[in-house]
Amino acid sequence: MNSDQTRGAAVNIEQLLDELTLEEQVSLMAGADFWTTVPIPRLGIPAVxxxxxxxxxxxxxxxxxxxxxxxxxxxxxxxxxxxxxxxxxxxxxxxxxxxxxxxxxxxxxxxxxxxxxxxxxxxxxxxxxxxxxxxxxxxxxxxx
Structure with missing residues (x-):
């Protein structure tokens, strides 16, 4: 799923959470830097x-x-x-x-x-x- 697909369709958050690896889950809690989250391109999750x-x-x-x-x-x-x-x-x-x-x-x-x-x-x-x-x-x- 790419970011273009997720923007136009309803996103099943529970399914996305299930598809995240433990490392990806931890990276989302830690962030890329002080103000930005880590993107997960393989699931179409952008940096925020x-x-x-x-x-x-x-x-x-x-x-x-x-x-x-x-x-x-x-x-x-x-x-x-x-x-x-x-x-x-x-x-x-x-x-x-x-x-x-x-x-x-x-x-x-x-x-x-x-x-x-x-x-x-x-x-x-x-x-x-x-x-x-x-x-x-x-x-x-x-x-x-």
Whole structure:
């Protein structure tokens, strides 16, 4: 199966997973580099470029010397706004930015609940309130 065949037809994910060798499965979890998955040409699985996304879509490079990106408010700041329209607009803007950098997957949003004030990554989550978190996450994802 080549990539042209898989694009036009429904793909049976379970069958593809069964056809992957153990080495191919591991390679998909490890990636080709920091931002790209490993292609599996014999099964028509292309390389996929991903990008960090909660606060801006980076294009390539390391964490400190990569492609410049817009800086959006962190999720906890968006949570403090209680504004689902802003979450939608932010998702749409991040989707456009990810596309402009050639990324097909945005590693965002973080849909989680703050369970402890000691968590060092709470800024990536919207709130400790499940209703607010779900309201903002749904809007953000619809925007994406």
């Amino acid at each position: 470029k991903v990008s960090d996304g909660p606060n801006g879509a980076r294009g390539a490079g390391g964490l400190t010397n990569g492609t410049p990106a817009a800086a959006f408010p962190c999720a906890i700041a968006l949570g403090a706004s209680w504004n689902s329209d802003a979450a939608y607009e932010m998702g749409a803007a991040l989707a456009a930015e990810a596309r402009s950098k050639g990324a097909r997957v945005l590693l965002a949003p973080t849909v989680n609940i703050h369970r402890s004030g000691l968590n060092g990554r709470n800024f990536e989550c919207y709130s400790e309130d499940p209703l607010l978190t779900s309201m903002l996450a749904v809007a953000y994802i619809k925007g994406l």
